[in-house]
Amino acid sequence: MGAHDNLKLTEKFTRVSEDVLDYEFTVDDATMWTRPWSGMIPLRLKHELIYEYACHEGNEAIPDMLRGHRFEERERESTTKREK
Secondary structure, three states, X not given: OOOOOOOEEEEEEEEEEOOEEEEXXXXXXXXXXXXXXXXXXXXXXXXXXXXXXXXXXXHOOHHHHHHHHHHHHHHHHHHHHHHO
16 A cells, blocks of 8 residues: 555565474655665464465354345245235
8 A cells, every 4th residue: 555666575584493484574665754664574384274364354244144045035935925
């Protein structure tokens, strides 16, 4: 957000142990910031399924989504019956 065409993102992955990768990044965009900035996130191996968060969202909304669709189906059915 707020990046411009001259944004430069440098990323680096380093294995620091058998089950840890360090993800390092540097963001450089003089249009947006006065100087480059960096960060590091250690990524630990987990023996679990991985889901892309934007699609999966922990499936917490699924019951409500299904309940809403079932309600819409019932409404359509009752409207169709009344029209006949």
